[in-house]
Amino acid sequence: MKKAKDHRVPEFARLIFERFASTKWHDEILGDLEEQYFDHLNHKKKWHADLLFYLEVILFIRPHIIRKNQKTNRIMILDNHIKVSFRNLKKNKIYSLINILGLTIGMASCLLIYLYVNYDLSYDDFQDDQVYRMWVNRVYPEREVSYPYVPHSFGPQLVKDFPEVIGQGGCFKPFNPTSIKLGDVTFLEDNLLFADSSFLSLLNFPMKYGDAATALTDPNAVVISESTARKLFGLEDPIGKHIEFGGNSKEITGVAFDYPNNSHFSFDYLTSMHQLPFFNEINWVGFSAMTYLKLTDGTDPAVLEAKLPAFVKKYAEGPIQKRNGITYDEYVAAGNGYHYKLQPIKDIHLYSNLENELKANGNISYIYIFSIIALFILVIACINFMNLSTARSTERGKEVGVRKVLGSEKRHLIPKGY
Amino acid sequence: MENQSISSQEEIVLLLVGALAPNAYAYTIKKEMLDQGGKNIALASIHTILYRLEKHNLLKSSMGGASSSRGGRSKRLYQLTMKGYKVVEDIHSFRNSLWGKISLDNIFSNS
Structure with a gap:
């Protein structure tokens, strides 16, 4: 087999691979990739072989090859948190309904008032300043x-x-x-x-x-x-x-x-x-x-x-x-x-x-009043949501306990409010 | 589990591992697929299939010798296990028995 000694595999692609792949795969996969690359060089143009090399590297981004480290671990914990949250919502249906509906209505009315205020403020703003x-x-x-x-x-x-x-x-x-x-x-x-x-x-x-x-x-x-x-x-x-x-x-x-x-x-x-x-x-x-x-x-x-x-x-x-x-x-x-x-x-x-x-005119004081009302609605809705959530948090103490026993770090628990 | 069901691609990989022994690793399998079957499959796909088959105990692997054509990197050589051999053999005999029942006269007769 004729070998192109002066060529090496595309460095950048190799670095990408080494970055995302778990080290236990490095040797065998890079070996396969390299063997294929030099085979390609024998009967293909260099850019073509390079392109195929990049393509192969990208295709290797698969779950079992990606390295597991603290970052990916955190993502998996997040996954579990989402699952547990949904279970909790399902467990307390009435409570969840009140809580989410309260926040939704608050935010929706706030947005509607914003639309009204914004429209009134936009009157004649396309006109000439002078x-x-x-x-x-x-x-x-x-x-x-x-x-x-x-x-x-x-x-x-x-x-x-x-x-x-x-x-x-x-x-x-x-x-x-x-x-x-x-x-x-x-x-x-x-x-x-x-x-x-x-x-x-x-x-x-x-x-x-x-x-x-x-x-x-x-x-x-x-x-x-x-x-x-x-x-x-x-x-x-x-x-x-x-x-x-x-x-x-x-x-x-x-x-x-x-x-x-x-x-x-x-x-x-x-x-x-x-x-x-x-x-x-x-x-x-x-x-x-x-x-x-x-x-x-x-x-x-x-x-x-x-x-x-x-x-x-x-x-x-x-x-x-x-x-x-x-x-x-x-x-x-x-x-x-x-x-x-x-x-x-x-x-x-x-x-x-x-x-x-x-035409009937608007009034700037109404604009101020409405804006303040919107702000209050939003603040009240948020406080209400927070209150209800914290009131219920004690009931989830068991979950936190189990998480801690299983080795959760403190910073993984903070996003849940503990 | 005796009658482990596998996909046709997995079956081909299993057969190729048997055929290429003792020099069966991802790149030779890919090359063989291209040369014999005309199928161009990404190394990553072959790798994944091998990984899965090994997890199901149809294959076993060992790290093999390095060669200069692969930058001095070692390769993972695959071998059929008894279980893997059983699976392809079952498929083979099942297909053979089906083929035995096919007669051209019946297929193309204008009854």
Whole structure:
């Protein structure tokens, strides 16, 4: 037999084998492997023989060959512990049921509360950080009210007057449902918004069809949501089709993807607010539009907020004097006031508490309360579980005794709680 | 236990140990299986079969001489025990008696 003297068995594979195999097998098995390897070398390429060698070594990982040491011994003891645990559960069925069910229900309610809290916290978190909504705290001599609506001329004028305001968008929700007619079918819809032309692009509405920047420039345009498009037109592209919107024919200029549910607004129909004559007039005093402002990066909204009173006085002074017959200063002195504020769009759901919101808002205190409750439930469930377990542990003393007699080490018993 | 049941692979290994005596060890058995039967079985499988058969007292083993082709390592040589011999002999005679009852005329007749 020709022998390849310059070759030795793959060292790494041999080391692997010597590591996992019990030493009593080393000689004979390595001998067999080596003999086969050199036989292979006579009529196979070296890499092939190497590969076969590795393969054979791996196939030798079998229970009777693996070395028994402290580590494998511990695994076997664990096996026995699991077996004994199951026997104990079976022995005390009622007790096990109460114990496990208690912990399960505790953990399940904790998880459910976590889901709720997490969902509420996720409201509007996909929105742009630099987008703020204006709101007003209107003070009357005898009461005060807070609205998310401000006069609709504010938005465009703020963009003109302040360089840090780089975009604005306005919308409002009508009080009454509107009838939408397509052919002979009439729907009574109430999830609709009137918006100005920059509203869609300011809030990054993802569009399925049409262009967000130009979809609402025509006063007779209407943008519908994807699910509404499916309801009205099936799967076809509805761009350019007409629907009758409260008696006027309107052209569909865009289809927006359904807005996520965890957002402070939603709409099925979005149409131009400029079809209403009122919104084409200058207005500094009537609360008419929700106004969203986009500020430049790094602008502190508080700084802009501080500039607002002067801005309001400058533009609202005339109309107020005209309407009430007294000067703005006299009007304020009589106990009236317009306090315009900004709120980050992400905080609307949890932190804002205004009248006439688009959707029901959440409340940050509920989030805190629920989180604390969840934590308590979990802690109580754990303590309950622990108590029940320790109360029963004395009954398992015999088992521990037997284990100790049979040579269990202390550290093997600790995981069981002794 | 006289009629110990074994698998066909175990039976072949037992027969090969008998045939290769006194030079029967894992690698020669594997080679013989490949050469005679065309079956390529992993050394580990043969080793396991040998181990099991020895545990059932069908084989006995002794450590044999080393040779340079195996890096100077000794080998475990296997031998049939009386019990092992009995088992293969039983199988053999059982099969022979079955073969005696087979007649080609009956198998292929168009009755």
